[in-house]
Amino acid sequence: MKTKNSDFVRQILVTVSLVVCIVxxxxxxxxxxGTPIAQAAGGALSADSTLLAPATPAFSIWSVVYTGLVAFTVWQxxxxxxxxxxxxxxxWVVAGSMLLNAAWILSVQAGWLPVSVVVIVALLAVLVMAFLRYSRTRASSWVEAVVVDGTLGLYLGWTSVAVCANIAAALKAAGFSGxxxxxxVWSVAVLAVVAVVGIALAVKGHGRLALAAAIAWGLVWITVGRSADAPQSTPTAIAAAVAAVAVLGAAVIVRTRTTAAPVRVRGGRNG
Structure with a gap:
């Protein structure tokens, strides 16, 4: 009975957290x-604020993530x-991520950029925790694979890029001189780290495509932003494009090998 009650409380908390997140x-x-995020905090998080800011269309991924979170909530x-x-x-972890999401938006609305960095780093940590948990087992159906693994993969992938843009914006606002x-130099170095992290997640997650696709999405829009809009930076644009290809390519390779591995093991003569 205690376990059943705990399950019910968890379902309620996830639902309430979704409502808070959507609001x-x-x-x-x-x-x-409210003030649109691009205009809040003096425009610190606008598409032309730093070299690591993705172009405006990149943020449309949030509509997909939110739709996935609604589906996740219904599914559970x-x-x-x-x-x-x-x-x-x-x-519990997903509920926490949605509350942190809302907290991040409110901190930006208040103009508290240092606080927003702390919140988004915490959000990233929580999503990594979720990733490690759902990566331990396979989804029981394609619906679960899309609703759970797909949603959380997109969520983590995009946040991995967003945290870099957020930190860059906060440092610029604080007058950091580099x-x-x-x-x-700084932007290329950060993008190299993003590429390494993305490849590591691809390996750890057995080639989760949604996760890699979301990281690549953010990186491609950094390429677009630094190629077409101010501040322009050819090195940053190239580094972001290379990182996107590396992360997506790693996920495809790992997934292909992971899918083929059981066949080789069962055959016993092909490995």
Whole structure:
């Protein structure tokens, strides 16, 4: 009975967190009297604020992520999912991520850029925790693979890029001079780290395509932004494009090998 009650509390918390997250997102796009994120905090997070800011169309991925979170919330209410070990491992974490999402939007609305960095780093950590948990097992159906693995993969992938843009914006607002190094040097170095992290996640997650696709999406729009809009930076644009190809390519290669591996093991003569 205690376990059943815990499952019900988890389902309720996920649902309430979704509502808070959606209300926060509405504030973040200017509804309910809020200021659009691109204009909040003095425009620190606009598409032309730093070299690591993705072009405006990149942020449309949030509509897909939010749709996925709604689907996740509905999915976890199905009778078959109430006591599902995957849901028990993920529900609390996903709820936490949605509350942090709303907290991030409100911190930006308030102009608290240093606080927004702390919140988005915490969000990234929570999403990595979710990734490690759902990567331990396979989804039981293609629907679960899309609703759970796909949604959380997109969420983590995009946040991995967004955290870099957020930190860059906060540093610029704080007057960080880069220790005398050119901004291009810093941006290329950060993008190299993103590529390494993306490849590592591809390996750890057995080639999760949604995760890699979201990282690549953000990186491609950094390429577009630095090629077409101010501040322009050819080194940054090239580095972002190379990183996008590297992350997506690694995921495809790992996934292909992972899919083929059981066949070689069962055959016993092909490895």
């Amino acid at each position: 926060g997102s509405m504030i973040g796009v200017g509804v309910f009297g 209410w199905l009778p078959s999912q109430r006591s599902n070990p995957r849901q028990r491992a993920l529900g 220790f005398g190094l050119r901004p291009d």
